[in-house]
Amino acid sequence: MNVLFYVSGAIAIIAALMVIVSTNAAHAVVYLVLTFLAMASVFLTLGAPLVGVLQIVIYAGAIIILFIFIIMMLDLGRQTRERERSWLSFPIWLLPSILSIVLIIEFAVVLSGHGTPNSGMVILPKEVGKTLYTHYVIGVELVSILLLAALVTGFHFGFSKCSGENHE
Amino acid sequence: MSSVPISHVLILAAILFVIGAFGLVVRRNLVFVLMSIEIMLSATGIAFAAAGSKWHQADGQAVVIFIFATAAAEVAVGLSLLLRIFRRLKTVDSDKLSTMKG
Numbered sequence: 666m667n668v669l670f671y672v673s674g675a676i677a678i679i680a681a682l683m684v685i686v687s688t689n690a691a692h693a694v695v696y697l698v699l700t701f702l703a704m705a706s707v708f709l710t711l712g713a714p715l716v717g718v719l720q721i722v723i724y725a726g727a728i729i730i731l732f733i734f735i736i737m738m739l740d741l742g743r744q745t746r747e748r749e750r751s752w753l754s755f756p757i758w759l760l761p762s763i764l765s766i767v768l769i770i771e772f773a774v775v776l777s778g779h780g781t782p783n784s785g786m787v788i789l790p791k792e793v794g795k796t797l798y799t800h801y802v803i804g805v806e807l808v809s810i811l812l813l814a815a816l817v818t819g820f821h822f823g824f825s826k827c828s829g830e831n832h833e
Numbered sequence: 834m835s836s837v838p839i840s841h842v843l844i845l846a847a848i849l850f851v852i853g854a855f856g857l858v859v860r861r862n863l864v865f866v867l868m869s870i871e872i873m874l875s876a877t878g879i880a881f882a883a884a885g886s887k888w889h890q891a892d893g894q895a896v897v898i899f900i901f902a903t904a905a906a907e908v909a910v911g912l913s914l915l916l917r918i919f920r921r922l923k924t925v926d927s928d929k930l931s932t933m934k935g
Contacts, residue, residue, distance in 0.1 A: 670837045674845040681849055681872050685856035690864050697868055704849075704875050708897075711842065713882045716897045720875070723901050728871060728908050735912045736864065739919050788891050796891040797898065804895075808902040815906035822913035 669771050670710040676764050677703035683760070690736045694729060695761050701725040702768050709775045715790035842883035849876035863918065863925045867911050874904045 680699035687693045701724040708717035797805060849872060856869035878897040885893015919925055 667837055670842075674841075677845070678848055678852070681852045684868055684872065685852060685860070685865070690862070693865060693868060697871070700849075700872060701875065704879060707842075707845070707879055708882055710837070711879075711882050711886045713886060713894050713897070716878070716882055716894045719898065719901055720878075723905060724871070724875065727905065731908055731912055732864070732868070735916060738916060739864070739925060786886060786889060788885065788889065788894060792891040793894045793898070797895045800892070801895050801899075804899055808899055811906050812902060815909045819909040819913040822910075822917050 669775060670707060672767060673703045673706035673710065673771055676768060677707065680764060690739075694732050694736065697732070698725050698729050699761060699764050699768070701729070702765070706768060706771050706775065709772075712787040714787065715793050839883050839887045843880055846876045846880040846883065849873075849879065861927050863915050863927050866927065867908060867915065870911070871904060871908065874900055874907075 677700050680696045680703060683696040684693045684700060687696060701720060705717045705720040705725070708714075708720055853869045853871075853873035853876060857866055857873070860866055860869065878900045881893045881896045881900070883893070885891065885896075915925060918930065922929055
């Protein structure tokens with residue numbers, strides 16, 4: 666369990682550094698996925714299975730999809746073909762593949778139950794749900810309002826025929 | 834907590850937060866700025882989960898779920914703003930956003 670935590674923490678740090686220093690946005694997205702998966706592994710080793718799985722679903726799923734769509738829409742149109750070809754060149758996908766293979770092995774160990782010596786410390790989703798809907802029920806309501814506001818804002822800003830497009 | 838001392842978890846969260854803050858300050862591309870903000874939010878989530886695991890309370894994970902919802906709302910609004918900025922200015926460079934003379 667110790668080893669799993671330190672390995673996934675190291676992967677998270679390396680991938681986060683690569684996100685910061687990479688010049689290509691698509692490469693940065695690949696490393697961002699790795700960062701979030703490594704953080705999910707950290708959550709699993711901390712005895713927080715609900716949050717770990719939600720990290721994969723929300724961050725590595727939904728938010729990364731948003732980033733990929735935006736990067737596709739922001740494509741500046743120059744040498745796209747060469748960039749696509751350079752994505753398939755050898756050394757670029759080497760480090761992400763190595764890191765993700767290590768992460769896959771780690772997930773297999775954690776989820777198969779061998780790596781949970783502190784299973785007494787695992788906080789199950791049932792307790793989280795009880796806490797969330799008793800002590801923090803006002804927070805849940807406020808977050809739902811926040812998500813609704815974000816939905817309306819995203820629709821308003823993303824709507825292409827909105828007024829104010831040609832002001833300047 | 835028998836396996837990992839909480840100080841190590843907090844150090845990991847601090848390192849990830851500082852990496853995100855560094856990227857937020859250094860990068861000029863708004864896409865990378867949003868990615869750095871996501872890294873920072875996840876790092877705070879790790880700190881909360883570590884505290885909840887240390888005292889064996891479910892409150893830490895509840896706060897992490899709030900952080901997830903906030904991050905989802907933030908990235909939706911931020912990326913739609915980014916799209917609007919790109920449509921108007923044809924760039925995602927944050928130094929070019931000087932219309933307000935700020």
